[in-house]
Structures are given as structure tokens and as C-alpha cells.
Amino acid sequence: MTKGEASQVKVHYKGSDEDFILFIDDLDTYKKWKGDKSTPMAHFISAFKIFVTHKQGAQGQMNGASKSTLENEFGTSNEEEVIQKILESGSIQETEFPGRQGPKNDAQQGSIITGQVSR
Template sequence: MARGGTTQSKVHLKGQSDDFLLFIDDVDTYKKWLGDKSVPLVEFVSSFQIFVTHKQGSQGQYDTASKSSLDNEFGTTDETEVIKQILEKGTLQEVQMAERQGSRNDSNGAMGAN
């Protein structure tokens, strides 16, 4: 049985001091929000957690952004305001996660072995 095969969507913003990431659940609603700010963020933002990648682009190790890094980059520690800025200025990236095939329980051993 295949597992995986999903699309991961994120918005990446290359800042002055670091790279910032947000994960998106619904790309179509995000695109609608770009033109209509009355759309609630909770309808498309995966979690209200901002990640930094320590200048490694969108592929580096993800760590939670500190209040000081948000303040240094965006001039505020208000996470909702920072999220809006990342969504407006960042770049949408969609990555297809490959399906995986294979046994789900290798500890059963070979079937039919005597």
C-alpha cells in the first residue's frame, strides 16, 4: 500500500538577517487572501508558528523564530502582523512528497518460510 504522496505548501521570505517560513494548508484560499484581506488567516495558515532556517533557504533546518529575530527583521513581535508580512512579501513553494512503497511490518519475517 502506498503512503505519502502529499503536497507540502509553504511561504518563504528571505529576510535581511534570516530566512522565514510559514506552512500553508490551502493554497487556493491563500491566493484568495492576497486579493481579499477579509479572508481569515485560520482558513489557510497551517499553524501560527514562524520558522527560521538560519540562512539555509527553504530547505534548511527549521527552528521556531525568536521574538528578538522577529523584532529585528519586522520591527514588531506581534506574530499575526509578522505572518501577514511574510504572506504578502514571501514566495509560495509547493513540494510534492513522494509516495513510499514497501512492507509495513518487516518484523513478521518471510511468509511461508519453514
């Protein structure tokens, strides 16, 4: 991976009322965990935070999931239990962010012209 490039991996779980998202730091370790639960989840989870996208799929605006939302969907508000369910049943969404290729706004490359005000 070259400087500036990054990838973001999230696990998307489509619930009955909400779409849930978890962020993963280490995809390979996550895949190993799916076959061998002895690996601690802390080794591959970005943060023990569950997000909801308000039924907008994996790309919607994200907010933290409330305990009542977790309770309604999973029958528990215990975040570790919910995270495990999402990791087991969710689908992987991987996004690549390419490295920067110079300025993003070409209009800023031109020279600035200043005008004089005549009285």
C-alpha cells in the same frame, strides 16, 4: 491524490538576517486571501508559527523564530503582523511527497541468515 501522497506548501521570506518560513494548508484559499484580505488567515495557515532556517533558504533546518529575531527583522514581535507581512511578500514553495511504493530499504527484503556458533 492517492493514498499516501501529500504535498507541503510553505511561504519563504528572505529577510536581511534570516530566512523565514510559514506552512500553508490550503494554497487556493491563500491565493484568494492575497487579493481579498477578508478571508481569515486561520482558513489556510497550518499553524500560527514562524520558523527560521538560519540563512539556509527554504530548505534549511527550521527552528521557531524568537521574538527578538522578529523584532530585528520586522520591527515588531507581534506574530500576527509578522505572518501577514511574510504572506504578502514571501514566495510559495511547494513540495510533493509521492505515495509509498513498497519497502524503502531493498536490503530488508532478503531472507535473514542465522549462523550457528560452534565451540
